[in-house]
Amino acid sequence: WQDGQGFLLLWFWQHCHHICSSFKNYEKITPVFSYQRSYRFVADQETARAVTKDDNKILLRFCLMDLSGEQDDKFPPELKVLVNGIELDTKGGPFPMDITALCKITCDALNLIQVSSIGLGNYYVISVSLVKKLTVSNLIEKLKTKKPLTMQDTQTLIKKQLRGETLSEDTTATIIQCSLMCPLSMTRIVVPCRATSCHHIQVFDAIVYFRVNELKSNWICPVCNSPALFPSLVIDG
Template identity: 30%
Template sequence: MLSQQVAYRLQTDSNLRVMVYCAGDSGLTQYTKSDIAFPHQVELKVNLDEVKANLRGLKNRPGTTQPADVTNWIRKKPNYPNNIVMTYALTQKKFFALANLVKQHPTDDLVSQLKTRKLISKEQVLREMQNRANDSDIVATSSVMSLKCPLSTLRIQVPCRSIVCAHNQCFDASSFLELQKQAPTWTCPVCSKATSFESLQVDQYVDDILKSTSPEIEQVTVEPDGVWSSRTDSDATKLGGMTPASDDDDDLIEISEPGMPVVKQEPGPTNVALERTPAQSQSREASTPSSAMRMSSKKRPIAQVIDLTESGDEDEESPVPPPKRPASSLPSRAFSRQDYHMPPASSPLNGGSYPP
């Protein structure tokens, strides 16, 4: 039964919770530390309502079970008899159950506590780095330090790390504490070593780097003596980054077969119909695919045109026809002005009629 004061606090403060703890009997004394563990076959009811909660934790990992939150099934009335019943079977082991009134701390309050208590000073970090650099058994080289949290993959706001871990990699305090509300155990997100809230401290060396760099910087290079530097996009351009010059899209490259003369075809009058000799026909047919292959000027590869119509086997089987003799008369043929020539004075056509 809840007192009037506790019932009022439960109604007004959402951070107050009623949780059921359970542990197995292993020779418990007054000061024995025990992991939370519920029976394997168990049923938990509050006021005849079954509590839907994970009461097993991770398989084969003791200490990963969370207490059962039964706040929503409790009647928050003064002196009301709330019945909590835990039924278990298929075991001879003895278990103990306890209902506690628990206050949860918001993440912002925990982060504020981290900022106000003992910190990892910048001088301490530099001293540790210089001691490792002066060690003759260790070859110290520059390293890249990420400024992004391994949990949220966002830029760290409040850098913290556990003093029980051997690494110097920090993670964001808000992201870590928010995850611990759902995680079964407190483990370091970098090395997976067991940790606690009491072992977390803010790293002032990393905090100074975060305050001295722009929000776009995601990593810095740290020297063995503690001197750090950041590389921006503008620095990369100065060191060797090149901006490709813009090409003129109007430039055209004509690719032709080696040894083949290129014939440039110009539009002529539509009323001209001249007969071509076999040599001219072969030249024009050979130049047609080469003149049609025009590519853009942006890094065009030089290709060689291979005429697949010319085959050695076909040339051996079918002989080349002899060239046609020019016709003696040109009936029904139109001439352009530039093809019209006057006959010489000794020509028999002089003074006679000309072909139409």
């Protein structure tokens, strides 16, 4: 795996680099009956400098060792993990864990991560990396750099829908409704957007959608409940 690849991207956490500089970036957790292992790392100068800023964090993540595609976070069974002797709360996981406050950041201090699990035949990967916390405004800016949907794109989608309805319901008088109210906030949409993977013309407010996902990351379209990940979102003016 290359630096920054392997794990599913976190849209609110921009990957900067991996920290375990004295070790391989990824360590496999082998499938044995019970597993106990320690990982040591020293924060390099770049990390030491970066974490003095509030929006930079050190994240600890686990996922399955699976090269078939980007992996969502996944904890090994019965995971217990300690960073410099302090046990992390893994209840409600899997999720990326912010371990910044538990790390010794000076270049001469050794950090110790102790992991234990009961192995059940799967390989897991552990990663410690430096990330930059992005804000809702950062994501809106990124969204605005993408090519927005044109009037023609929307017209094509409407025609497609009308054809579909005509065939299935045998009627030509069909009304396609699109509300200017965001289905999430029930207020007027400020930044209209939708996922290119969705088949509806109803849009939602990107600002509200990002706020919701900043609190709890699930990236599900509020209109049709299909996955609507950041890369598939476009502004639909």
